Structures are given as structure tokens and as C-alpha cells.
Amino acid sequence: MRSSQVTIKDIARILGISPSTVSRALKNHPDISEETKVAVNELALKLKYQPNAVALSLKHSRSNTIGVIIPEIVHYFFSSVISGIEDVAYEAGFTVIICQSNEKYDREVANAKMLLSHRVDGVLVSISKETTNFDHLVMLQEGGLPLVFFDRIVPEIIADQVIINDEEAAYKATKHLIENGRRRIAHFAGPQNLLIGRDRKEGYLRAIREAGLQADPQLIIDADTYEKALIATNHLLTMDNPPDGIFATNDLTAIGAMQSLQKKGIKIPQQIAVVGFSDGRFSGITEPNLTSVDQHGYEMGSVATEILLNRLLSPSETYVPQTRVLSANLIVRGSSK
């Protein structure tokens, strides 16, 4: 913030009137004469006066700024979410402070404190993989801030949330594999402290059970990164009875699996089919193209922001937390047909 920007005081001094009159003239207040209004508005335009949003924030106890805490910016899904957030916030005249936790709890706590200090009006959160204690998020609520969780939600905290039905989506993905003849399906699972990790695994298990298949614990592997998938896939291939399908918790993991398979000369989908999750930009790029659950990142960001803005702009006396479940559809491509 620079001292060389024009303030209401500058205009007042030049016109020989008081700052309160300048303020009222700029707001077209009925008590101010037309002559004064014209003079003020012309000078403000000429001097390129911009209201000081910081001073307004202090005066009104409202900053028109929302905070966003996400695990990682460089991730197609999350960057899509931020894009949706920023577009909706922009349309509503809000600015967006972006914080990444880099999947670290401590960083997430520091981010929460910083946002509280900056007096943001509300916060959109997707928690880090490490986060198992939620005091810092409760603190935000106690500070009067509405929270909206998205994707990685926290059932322990009463708040609005936007999700897809991870269990249902995973169920569909696994069922698709089963309907295409796969009988031994591995699941590359995300962290089980995150609800999305649990739900995706539950959906997978439900489809397995419904098909009367035996759930084999050896086919459920903790692997939610490209690198882990490279290793995990190699491991699967050493089994006496390797799988004929892989359902991965995200696209990059699925791609890691695909590449391991292809390096071993395994034909996809003929020998082993692969399904991902999130429908990132990659899915139309791999060979064969990746079947994937469309997670609607941009829409998730948009909806979460709309819910938050509604909380801010239309406060209601009774708080009923809202859960919006976005449709998640399976997009079938070459990797699983």
C-alpha cells in the first residue's frame, strides 16, 4: 500500500470541503448539492481516485475477501477448483487469497491463522493428507468465519460442504470393470484418514461384494501418487494371481499404473484394464485414453463459493449446514473397454 494513491482527503482539500462531504457526494447522497456532487465526481475521475478497500474493511468489519486453503496448487483438479472459485468471487466483487498447505498440517494451521488475521470474510477448505486435528478450523468458526469444505471434507465439523458422491462414483467405476468381465480388481487407495479415501474404497468394496466376488486385501494397496503406483503395479505383477483390472484413486496414479503395465508389455485394456478418478487433463492424452470419473473441479469451486457468498450476503438466523453433492459420472475411454 503506497502513500501516493489519492484519498478522499486529497479531494476534500483541493475542493475546500470536508472528507465526509466528499464521501457523501461520491455515494450520491441526497443531502449533498448537485453542484458539489459534480465537482467531486469530476475531480475523483481526473485524479483516478480508488476507494481504499483496507479502510473500508476496517470500517465495515467486512473485507470482501475469501480465503482458500488447498493441499496443492499444482494439481489439475485443485487448479480447476481455484479457477471456479476465482471466477465466482470476481463476479461478486470479492478477492481471493490463496494458501497451499503442501499436504502439511502445520502449514495448514499457519494458513488458517494468517487468514483470520487478514480478516477474510469466509474460508473454503480442502484439508491436507496429514490433517487429523481440526482445532485450527474450529478456531476459524469461533472467529465468526463461515467455512465451506470441498472434496476433502471433515465430518467432525458442522459446516457447509461440496462433494461428489465418492462412494457412488467408485462403485460405478468398479462395477464398470466388473461388467466388462474383470474379476480380480485391485484398488490403489488414498489415505484412509481422509473421507474421500475411505469412501472410494467403500464404493469399490460394495461393487465387489455385489458381484459376489471375493474381496482380496492384497489387492487394496496404499498408493495415491504416480510414483507409488509405479511400484505398486510392479508388485501386483509379481503375484501368483495378478489382477485383471485396476481402479485408482486419482488419474495420475492410474497413469503410473498404465506406464508400469506397458513397460512390462501388458496390454491395456485387453490384459489389465485401468480406471482413474478425477478426469484431469491427462485422460484424453494417454494411450489408450484413460477411463476416469469426472470430478467437476471447476463446478465444485463455483458451487462452494456460491454457498459461501450466500452465507455472507444473506445471513440467516438459524444455521443449517448444507451439503451439495455434485454428480460424478464415469467417462469410459479406451483403458477399460
Add this chain to the structure above:
Amino acid sequence: MRSSQVTIKDIARILGISPSTVSRALKNHPDISEETKVAVNELALKLKYQPNAVALSLKHSRSNTIGVIIPEIVHYFFSSVISGIEDVAYEAGFTVIICQSNEKYDREVANAKMLLSHRVDGVLVSISKETTNFDHLVMLQEGGLPLVFFDRIVPEIIADQVIINDEEAAYKATKHLIENGRRRIAHFAGPQNLLIGRDRKEGYLRAIREAGLQADPQLIIDADTYEKALIATNHLLTMDNPPDGIFATNDLTAIGAMQSLQKKGIKIPQQIAVVGFSDGRFSGITEPNLTSVDQHGYEMGSVATEILLNRLLSPSETYVPQTRVLSANLIVRGSSK
């Protein structure tokens, strides 16, 4: 910003002292007795007092916030840059307001005004494809804000900037194709109003000329998106004398080319080699893996932010704009061997 957050006034009232004493006690001021300091600090901790950053901003004419204007968040390179920006800002105790222009000039102008109004301390900018008038950026400087351009810079404005040597990188990429025997190389070029578009084309042309090859205008096509590349590649294949190499201005465009080629049964790189630019996450995912110029997004964001923070934290009397050129190396993979 919520009225339920604890202020210095609350602590002052509870302890029966003045707000200025609370402030000084919190800052360990030597004029304040040890007894008072202990009482203040204990109560502040108990009440979870957090300084009001908005009030501090107003008082100090400094917000410890930097603004970022980028063309598009959902883009691997830019999301990498933001990640670098956020990490460096966080370490320095700064927050980051993120604005995307969606490649629209009008949006970029509105973003600039909003950042000025929010009294950010400085701005990091990569301009939109549409931007040919820079008054809104000059306005930021006139408002006292230091600017740092990155990637898409504006030579017309005297400011700090962080780039890779696009011309040199493109020269290397094209030369690599030539050294691998390619004699008819197409260039999928970016917008020529952007310096990066011009420089990449110049580097391409220089390599062509140095090799004693004839530059064929029909081989230079305006195509900087995946979709445009699908079409442009098909068009190239209808030529009497199709190219044997393609140098694309970014990775997604290169991938579009690859997919068109593969759909027509063209072997990559045996028949036509492909080189991209930016070394996004995709390059290790395509088949064959894509040769690409590594654009160092995260490093670019980090360096740009460090330069900006230096401007803010160590102001110098004489302003000498700084240009940092990051190394850009060609990473050779299967698409061009």
C-alpha cells in the same frame, strides 16, 4: 471480518489498562513493566488474540499482500508459478491474492483496479493474449506499486521481469530436430503480440537459417492450443511436401499434434518428430514421451516473488529494472530421437 474476534481493546478493558499499553506490552516495549507484560501476554494467549492485519495495513500503509494476475489458473505452467509464488510469499509472511484474466484484457484491467483498491504492496503479472494496451499496468506503477513481469513480459513498461530465453530455447529445440535429420520443420506458433510468441518463432527461424534450410511460411501456423493443433496437424498432412518435424509453442499443442499424427498412423518420431515447450506434467505421460523445453514454472514464480519482496523490503533510491533469465533446457525424450 467478524466482530467476534478479540482486539487489543478487549484486553485493555479486561485488564483495566489502555490499548496503547497492551500494544506495547505485546511488542515487549522497554517502557512497560514486566508485570504488565506478563499479564497482557497471558490474557492474549488465553483469548487467542490475533492482530488485525487490516488495521495494521491502514496504519502502516503496507498490507503484506502481493497481487498476482495470470492468464489462466488451470494450466500446468501457471499453476506451478503460483505454487512458487505462494511458497516464497508464505515464508516471508506475505499473503497472495490471485486473479485470473481468462485471457481477457477487460478482466485484466478490472483485476488491476481491484488490486490497487486492496492496497496490495506489489503485483506479479503475466499478461493475457488479448492485452495490447498497458495503461492499467502503468496505473499500478503510478499508484506506487512495484511490478514484476514473468513469462509474458511487456518490454514497453520499465519493470523487473523473469523470463527464460525463449529465443534461445526455441533455437535449441529446432536445432535438435535438425541435428536428428529433420529438414522440413513446422512451427506451431503462439500469438505474435506476445513477446514469447515472437521470440519462440525467431529462435525457430534462426535455427532453420543457420542450417542453410529454406524457411517455408506455410510451415509456420498460428496454433497454440490443443484444439488448434489437431486441425493444423491434419492440414499439414494434406501438403504435397509434409514436414518431418513439428516444434510447438507449448506442450498441449504438441500433444494435439501427436494425437493427430497417431490417428493418421504416422509414426512418432520415425516419420515425424515432435517437440513441445514448457515441460508440463504431460511430457512423461504421452507415448512416446514428449521432448520439451523445461520452462521451470515453480522457479520462475519463486524468483519473481523474491525480486518483488526485495523491492518492498529493501527499497533502493535509484531504480534499475532487473531482468532475470532462467536457464531453459531441452529435455529430450522419445518423441524426437
Add this chain to the structure above:
DNA sequence: AACGTCACCGCAAACGTTTGCGGTTCTGAA
């Protein structure tokens, strides 16, 4: 006792903007 110094605070003003309330002047009606 008087004076000077130091410890330890509180007052007041600043930052930019807004808004309630009251002051001043003018005009019209009684």
C-alpha cells in the same frame, strides 16, 4: 524540603472512510 531523573503509563493523533447528529443559512408562511 526541593529538585531532578527515571519508570510506567495514558492521551491524542494518525491511517481512510463512513455516518449520526447538530449547526448555519436561507426561504416561505403565518
Add this chain to the structure above:
DNA sequence: TTCAGAACCGCAAACGTTTGCGGTGACGTT
């Protein structure tokens, strides 16, 4: 002429925090 109401402002205080300066009391020295 007097009074009331309206037009048109300016003052003062608020928001949260900081910081210069001055006030007050205690203590030590002359």
C-alpha cells in the same frame, strides 16, 4: 417580524493498532 422547515454542509466518533509526547509518582541526591 418571527418562526419553522429544509438545504447543505462540517464535526466528531467509530473501526484496530501504533507511536510521540507528556503526565504522574516514586526515589535518590543535594
